[in-house]
Amino acid sequence: MKKFFLGVILLTLTFIMAACGGNDEAGGETSGGEASKGETYDLDMSVTVGEASTWFKAAEKLAEDVKEKSDGRITISVYPNEQLSGGNSGTAVEQVSNGMQAMSYNSTIIYSIMDERLGVLSAPFIFPDLDSAYSLLDGEGGEMIKDILRENGVEPLGFGQNGFRQVTNSQHPIKTPEDLDGLKIRIPGISMYTDLWRMFGTDPTSMTFSEVFTSLQQGTIDGQENPVDVIHSSQLNEVQDYMTVWDYSFDPLILGINKELFDSMSDEDQKILQEAGADANAYQIQLAQELESEQLKELEDSGMEIYTLNEEEKEAFRKVVEPIYEQYKSVWGEELLNAFQQN
DSSP states (O other): OHHHHHHHHHHHHHHHHHHHOEEOTTSOEEOOSSSOOOOOEEEEEEESSOTTSHHHHHHHHHHHHHHHHTTTSEEEEEESTTGGGTTOHHHHHHHHHHTSSSEEEEEHHHHHHHOGGGGGGGSTTOOSSHHHHHHHHTSHHHHHHHHHHHHTTEEEEEEEEEEEEEEEESSOOOOSGGGGTTOEEEEOSOHHHHHHHHHTTOEEEEOOGGGHHHHHHHTSOSEEEEOHHHHHHTTGGGTOOEEEEEEEEEEEEEEEEEHHHHHHSOHHHHHHHHHHHHHHHHHHHHHHHHHHHHHHHHHHHTTOEEEEOOHHHHHHHHHHHTHHHHHHHHHHOHHHHHHHOOO
16 A cells, blocks of 8 residues: 555656656757747857947847847857957857857958858948948848858848948058058958958058957057947057048948757747847947947047048048959859949
8 A cells, every 4th residue: 555655656746747847859948837838048149349339238138138038948148259269250250150159249241251252241432321231231132141141050130230440540640542551450351351451552460359459559560440339349549549430341240140050949939039139230230320429529538539531532542442343253243242332
């Protein structure tokens, strides 16, 4: 009789444990007593720049929204300054592509290290203004870019805004192409930028962004080029005296997730990430646009001398680098270039 009661107790405990949870077929934790309410995910996400940036703030919003929409099933841990890749943005993109990390916010420039076709978005003076850039990204050209990302193992959750890239240096104001002659300028490590900045007459040096501040401080390089938000949030005004606002190259951000991971998710979870991603991108873009004039003023107040080129002055720089289009047409693909190039 005692054995009977013991058996009943063990059987009852087994049923209770089975009802309280376990693992689903995909191997993830589930919760609930009726049916699986979905997979549980703990995702990691890298951001190139620091916690003061609009990138990081948008990534935090993404994490909060996804956690709320999934009732806590999907959490995202955000790491600034490429902590997951030893400070190397190129490595971060590779890690998202091969699944070593789940998500990232990275510049399309960094993605073009992985696939040179993506460098078309960084072509000099290809976008006259932000409205034109986003209109084209929302159209056929943007869909072609997304397809290229998917070919490389990354599912795009939309575009953010690193913004137009401006140039800073510690030597003198840059107002004409001749003012660039001989300057040692840090550039991202893609061949198109190397060729472009040689056309400008500079001595271009590629290095990961985490090394830039120290290299400027030590005088290893004279200057660098980046959008205002990056210059401001990274406090480059402490080691740079001059900035030229010339909007020479547009730099969208890609909010990306490993494609294999994304494809393995339920339709419900994919929708959660897509909707939260769209909201995070819209928030980041709005924040970046609202802050830029304020950031420029703060940089100027700190002692940085800022000069804004007029259209005539920009045209002089455009003419210098015009040959880059013919040189890279075969790299980018004529169809992709035509989807973005304004006539």
